[in-house]
Amino acid sequence: MSTPQLVVHRDKELMAQAAAARLITKIVDAQASTGSANVVLTGGRNGNGVLAALAAAPARDAIDWGRLDLWWGDERFLPEGDPERNVTQARQALLDAVPLDPKRVHAMPASDGPYGTDVEAAAEAYAEELARAAGPQNHGAVPTFDVLMLGVGPDTHVASLFPEHPGVRETERTVIGVHGSPKPPPTRISLTLPAIRSAREVWLLAAGEDKANAVAMALSGAGEIQAPAAGAYGRARTLWLLDTAAASQLPRSLYPPASA
16 A cells, blocks of 8 residues: 655646646656556546646657557446547547557447446456456456556545445455446446556546545545545555645645645
């Protein structure tokens, strides 16, 4: 378990740009070290903001897009191409603009795919895809993600793991079907905390006043059952990327003034 580190930016636009620059560096470094990189994307306004900033960054061409594997932390179990699906939004923000290898874009199954409306079968299939990508050097049944990004919800949820919900208590499976999500749509697919914790680095993104209470709660020592974001951490690094509004309820002693 890595100790959380905080970086606080002036506003959400600067946060997105800085996170995109940081992500480019991590991907390039991983590709130089091992030949490829594994990154887990997140949806929501902050996750998509980072992807849009990456698309606009001149340095994006430093990435060898053909040697990048993209995964998702969660997905809305809706038909392929639905505008609410995270993968649909990611394609619009970035993926359609860069030369990715389609075989290395690992979208979670859609509700009109080969598993139909059986979200449990769809979740199991994604878990099997992760397991196939995991090598002997990896920790557990998922590849070692170089960076795993998560948006933090106003209720402290990450991926589709909600406070007090059954999914946040999962300790064995890497991917689960989520039923009765308190945030629509009710049916989703999500990585679990054990899968999230396999990542080298976990980045938690939060911007806006509506996230301030969640950030403060997750960093105050609350348990992961009540505050799932508190249970999301990387093996080497856990990085909270915030804007000043999201950090407004934190004591300044938690982050250096120069990071604001």
